[in-house]
Amino acid sequence: MDRELPEGLFGAGVVGAPMAGGPSRPPLAEAVSASGGLGFLAGGYKAPDALAREVDELSATGLAFGVNLFVPADEPVDREAVLAYRERLRPLAERLGVELPEPRWADDDAYPAKLAHLLERRPAVVSFTFALPPAGDVASLRRAGVFVLQTVTSPDEARAAEELGVDGVVAQHAAAGGHFGAFLPAPAFAGPLPELVAAVRAAVGIPVLAAGGIGTAEAARAVRAAGAGAVQLGTAFLRTPEAGTNPVQRAALADPSFERTAQTRAFSGKTARGLENSFMREYADAPAGYPTVHYLTAPLRAAAVAAGDAQGTNLWAGTAWKEAREEPAADVVARFAV
Numbered sequence: 001m002d003r004e005l006p007e008g009l010f011g012a013g014v015v016g017a018p019m020a021g022g023p024s025r026p027p028l029a030e031a032v033s034a035s036g037g038l039g040f041l042a043g044g045y046k047a048p049d050a051l052a053r054e055v056d057e058l059s060a061t062g063l064a065f066g067v068n069l070f071v072p073a074d075e076p077v078d079r080e081a082v083l084a085y086r087e088r089l090r091p092l093a094e095r096l097g098v099e100l101p102e103p104r105w106a107d108d109d110a111y112p113a114k115l116a117h118l119l120e121r122r123p124a125v126v127s128f129t130f131a132l133p134p135a136g137d138v139a140s141l142r143r144a145g146v147f148v149l150q151t152v153t154s155p156d157e158a159r160a161a162e163e164l165g166v167d168g169v170v171a172q173h174a175a176a177g178g179h180f181g182a183f184l185p186a187p188a189f190a191g192p193l194p195e196l197v198a199a200v201r202a203a204v205g206i207p208v209l210a211a212g213g214i215g216t217a218e219a220a221r222a223v224r225a226a227g228a229g230a231v232q233l234g235t236a237f238l239r240t241p242e243a244g245t246n247p248v249q250r251a252a253l254a255d256p257s258f259e260r261t262a263q264t265r266a267f268s269g270k271t272a273r274g275l276e277n278s279f280m281r282e283y284a285d286a287p288a289g290y291p292t293v294h295y296l297t298a299p300l301r302a303a304a305v306a307a308g309d310a311q312g313t314n315l316w317a318g319t320a321w322k323e324a325r326e327e328p329a330a331d332v333v334a335r336f337a338v
């Protein structure tokens with residue numbers, strides 16, 4: 001028999017997705033958890049000590065919450081293609097008056113330190129994305145009483161995660177805002193999210209959460225009917241006052257001149273979905289090369305945000321972004337609750 005999500009932890013069946021790069025911060029996670037959902041902190045891009053401070057701050061509330069980590073994937077990077085991309089970005093950097101950093105080829109070497117902090121602090125849930133973590137890390141977290149989730153984008157990835165020993169999977173559809181967590185080389189799942197959920201559910205015996213493009217209670221009902229134990233929403237929380245979304249992205253999400261979202265590698269070298277802007281159009285053929293490209297474009301994006309220019313920075317958003325409202329996080333939880 002399929003195992004279900006632990007009673008209570010995912011009570012209202014709503015998870016506030018981890019959103020690295022600003023939006024996820026303790027007040028958002030606290031508001032989600034305090035209103036019957038499960039709030040998340042995002043460990044990606046964050047220094048280990050800064051993450052530990054956020055975990056301690058949230059732990060002091062006594063609420064259950066989750067913490068997400070990017071797993072270094074060590075994918076081969078085409079250095080020549082990345083260096084050529086750097087040259088293409090140079091005129092833009094000069095226009096903005098910023099210096100392009102030297103390429104940084106190594107991935108997030110802070111992963112072990114972040115994991116050590118989490119093993120010590122034992123948040124209720126830890127989720128992984130971008131790659132599978134070492135099996136020993138999953139086992140240590142579970143021994144410490146942590147519920148471990150892995151983001152997957154296909155039935156094959158779900159099976160690999162189950163074999164690794166995680167407690168549940170987050171089935172993420174390509175409609176999702178932010179980075180796409182695929183870790184096996186295969187085209188993205190072709191059908192809609194409820195079909196992905198049903199296919200993942202059929203492939204594994206562990207609980208399945210659903211993420212990607214869920215913008216209405218009706219969409220949440222459809223994925224629950226397909227077997228999802230909870231919905232993980234990112235974009236729906238981006239305009240809440242508790243989120244740390246930067247003002248440029250906040251304004252863009254409400255700006256009707258943005259007509260569509262698209263997937264791009266232009267900002268980070270890894271496929272991610274955001275509101276389509278001129279940076280994405282200009283550099284549509286950017287090479288793969290995460291996180292090197294992420295670090296390369298970081299000063300360009302920071303300059304665009306400082307100048308209030310929504311055309312020059314990443315505006316991560318899922319396909320249902322038009323449904324995201326300016327409302328308290330508790331109201332989002334209530335709208336999507338079981």
Ligand SMILES: Cc1cc2nc3c(=O)[nH]c(=O)nc-3n(C[C@H](O)[C@H](O)[C@H](O)COP(=O)(O)O)c2cc1C
Nearest residue numbers: 017019020129176177178211212213234235316318
């Ligand atoms: C701004 C933003 C940042 C994100 N950062 C992360 C992250 O750090 N870790 C992660 O596992 N997923 C991240 N995601 C993806 C979410 O976990 C989730 O899959 C996605 O938001 C669901 O799709 P939706 O945005 O359409 O609701 C991010 C999404 C957004 C919109």
